[in-house]
Amino acid sequence: MPSDPHQATSRRRADMVDRLATDGVLTDALLRDALLRLPREVLLPHAYVRVSGPGADPIDWRLLDGSHPEDRQEWLDLIHSDESILLQRDGEPLDSLCRGPVTGGHMTSMSTYTPGTVEALQVMRLGPGQRYLELGSGPGVSLALAAVLAGPDLTTGVERDAHMVAFAQRNLDRLGVGVRVIEGNALDGHQGRAPYDRIHSGIGVPCVPTAWVEQLAPDGRLLTTLATRTPSWPGQLLVTRTPTGTVEAVLTGRPRGYRPMLGYQWLSALGHRARVKADPGTARPTRLAPPPDDAHGFWLAAAYLAPGLVRDFQADTMTIVAPEDDSWAVAGPGDGTVRTHGPRDVWAELEDAHARWEQAGCPETYRVDLSDDTGIQHATSGPGPKALTWTLPQLTTVASQLPCPRSPASRTADRCHP
Structure with a gap:
């Protein structure tokens, strides 16, 4: 590694750009030049690292200070990685953060x-x-x-x-x-x-x-x-x-996306993980093998056609939970059966959604109509009676965008560490 810190960060940027190009992510020559020219360390002078595992409350963090010799290498590795950079807890001021361990709070801002x-x-x-x-x-x-x-x-x-x-x-x-x-x-x-x-x-x-x-x-x-x-x-x-x-709008399923607006509540399977493991449910035959992860067109449609479901990606086999209905489905492993639990037959809804998706021609993209004078927006896979269609939720149904208050745990545990 070069001894000059400017050479070191330049080398990190070059390695990052080479990796993005090799992986097929970066193809635009002008953007490549911009990435090489931009000293991202100026914009990301610190970063939080989560120490606690999933489900911990309060959460333990560690703040890396890029200007501190003991943090610098880990910080440089992180800000030039492919990970999101966590920057702010609970809307805190950013001009006097203290490096080291911190307990409590949730992230309110990060770099994509x-x-x-x-x-x-x-x-x-x-x-x-x-x-x-x-x-x-x-x-x-x-x-x-x-x-x-x-x-x-x-x-x-x-x-x-x-x-x-x-x-x-x-x-x-x-x-x-x-x-x-x-x-x-x-x-x-x-x-x-x-x-x-x-x-x-x-x-x-x-x-x-x-x-x-x-x-x-x-x-x-x-x-x-x-x-x-x-x-x-x-x-x-x-x-x-x-x-x-x-105006034309095309919707495509993706493996990842940006975090939702403040007030929009994601579902989580975390609260049901232990119960699902203890009691996966009653086994029954299924006509639907677990769809592949990269069938993004199907999974996107399923989010609307079978609403209220969330997948637990930490499970050993495909596990889909309807947390608000206390129901779940555990597929496989590859024996033509699925185990279901609760008042809602989660897997039957996915079977129906998948059959409709196949009848529609396994679409990967959908058109969204933004021209309705009432503000209601509709998505469709195309013309004809077999097309998949749904209505997007309106912004008025989402909770008001209010700043998250700082938790008592984060207020009492903030201390500077040398």
């Missing part, structure tokens, strides 16, 4: 995992001279890359947390890339600098806010995660506006 950032920027085809809006911009990694690609003074971020706004703006100013970060509700976009050629949402939403579509310029592209109630089965929605003003 790098392959996700790269994919998003490539899908949007951001280029020189284009106005760019980032919604839920966090520490500003995507913003900085977008500014390198588009040019100075064309890139705007909207972030709800005042502490994160100040933190990101200060670090972005140090880079001199010409970016503005606005404190506000990402669901409103930012009318002051509209229209935008490219809009990217770093938060998942159940449907597309009207303001986002209205602020999209002709020939514009808008990219967001459509959050379902299960973190297992998200969708990626690409909205385009033609030169004549027509």
